Amino acid sequence: MTRIAAAFFVVGLLSASGAHAADKPLLVKAPSAMTPTEIKAHNEQLTPTDPAYIKCRKTLEIGSLVKKNRVCHTNEQWKEVSAKGNQNARDTAEAMTSKAGNSN
Structure with missing residues (x-):
């Protein structure tokens, strides 16, 4: 039963992507x-x-001297991760600067 559901899922992804299927390879897994x-x-x-x-x-990995984690993303996803991290850093710096200016 799960094989049938997985097959329908893949077919749904292929049909949903339509004309884009020839442009980009389809990622089946993360x-x-x-x-x-x-x-x-x-x-x-x-x-x-x-x-x-x-x-x-x-x-x-934090707390280990030898263990490493492998993180994989597409270039597009890495771009989004980088932009989000940069925005978080800007927000934190701005919050710290505004707090420092409020002291009497």
Whole structure:
């Protein structure tokens, strides 16, 4: 039963994307859940500057000297993550500056 539901889900994604299916490869899983082999196969037909190109980064896990986490996103998703982080930093800096100016 779950196979049938998964097949309908994939068919729904293909039909919903319509004309865009030929433009971009379809991501079946989240990039971080994909294996390196799947990512390599996905990236074969793309240039490194393409918005659908997947890039992975390893980050150190806090509290561990050796464990690393692999985080993968498309270029478009990395752009959004960066913009959100920059906005959060600006908001924090602005909040701290306005609080400092309110003291008597």
